[in-house]
Structure formats: structure tokens, C-alpha cells
Amino acid sequence: MKKEQAINDLNYIKQIIEDTKKTTVDNGIGFIIWGIIVSIGLVSTYFLIITKNFTLTTPIWTILISGGWIYSIIESIKKKKRNVIRSYTDKVVGSVWASLGVVMTILGFYATIVGALQYLYLASFMALQVGIGFFITATIFKQNYMIVIAIVWWISALFTMAFPGLYVLLAMGIMMLLFQVAPGIYIYLNYKSQIIEDK
């Protein structure tokens, strides 16, 4: 085999691998669903607290988070069947977000109840973890805009830790729409255009 042919073959392999990776992008629906769920939870908690309906917060969060987990489990089963290719990167990113979801559920429903974490700082800790999720996703899928989103989440965590208050619930609710749901819609639109391109 000649040197030129070896270079050609390596380029060919690289091209196919890059092209195949493009097909394995997330559809973004998980980002949208979870963003809306948490946003509804945070904003409704804000209004329940200012109207002094404290007893309703736990049932509302229980319903919302359970609904989110049921959706995620059903979706992961469907995805396993639907996907024409199952990539390792999809698997890693899926596992990262699932484990972050478990940690957030533990923090929200356990750490705050046993007193390991104050309610006041819950949203800040969640912002830290959402930042981790976006940073890892950005690195794996080479999506630089997600690194910016991760940094925004981490800065918001620093700010809300330094200046805690009831407003954090409302601010985080809005941030969820801007920096979780909106990127989810962007990913979804990219996914749709990729599918049309493949057809």
C-alpha cells in the first residue's frame, strides 16, 4: 500500500466516523420537558409561598418530578427501539443527565427534608448540576454554545448563593425557560433538519 492510499483511507475513515456521529444527535425533547417541569415547579412554589399555601409545594413537586421520570423512562425504552444506531456518546450523555436527575431528586426530596440542605440554596445547587450536564454534553458533542450555557448556570449559582431569597425561585424558573427549554428547542430543530437531510 502506498503512502497516499494510507492517507486517503485514514481520511475516509475519519469522514465516515464524523458523518455517523452527526446522526446520533439528541432530539432535545428531554431538555424541553424537564425544563418546563422544573420551571412550572419553581414558579408555582414562588406563588404558593407568597400566598402562604406551603402545604401544596411538596405534592406539586412530587407530581411534577414523578411525571418527568415516567416520561424519561418511557422515552429511553422507545429510543432504544427507534434509533437506527445506538452510539456510545449518546449513552454517556444520557447516563450523565440521568445521574444528575437522580442527584437533583435526592437533593430536592431528601436532603432538604433531613436538613442536609437548606431550601433557600436548593435552586443554586441545581444550577450547579445543570451546568455540569451542559458542560459534559458540550464537550462530547462539540457544541460550544452549550459551554456558554454551562457558565451562565454556574454564575447564577454563585450569585444566588451570595444573595439568597425568594426571588431565586422566580429567577431560576425564567432561567430554565431561557437556558434549558430554549436550547432544547434549538437541538430539536437541528435534529429535525438532520432527519430531513438523511431522508
Added chain:
Amino acid sequence: MKNYDYQAIDDLIHSRIRLAIMSILLVGEDAEFNFIKKKINATDGNLSVHLRKLDEAKYISVKKEFIDRKPVSKYSLTELGRTAFEDYIKKLEEMIK
């Protein structure tokens, strides 16, 4: 100790179509027949022949299942195939040094 013939690997992977199949399977845990076919722009018959060759060499494995009552063949790289492909790439890299 390697449990495959080094010369045989070269011949088996070196064909363009099989090189493409191996590259696709390297990215995914598994891939459907139709996905591979679309990606490499091959006919059913041609692709089947090359997939069979790789399967016979135990470089890939095939799993047949039913999705929405339709038969679907899913292919994945075996450990032997992954090692052989990695060695093949290493050999190419050595050649261009």
C-alpha cells in the same frame, strides 16, 4: 498473544465497503442494516455479502429482532473486530509517518 492472522485482517478490512462498515460500527453500539445501507450507499445484495464476510471472520455480530412487527437486523463490532480495526488504523498511521 493475538488470536488472529495479521495479514488476513489487512485483506478483510482493506476493501472500501468493509472499511466503511467497520467505521460506522466503531461509532455505534449497534446499527441497523438499513442505516448502514443508506450511509454507504450500497445495494441490499452487495452489503449483505460484505456483512457476511465480516460476520464469518467474527469481526461483527448480528442480532435479529422484531420492531413494530418488522424484522430488523442489528450489527455490532465484536472485540476481535474492534482490535483488528484498531490495528489496521495503527498500521495506516505508521505508513504515513
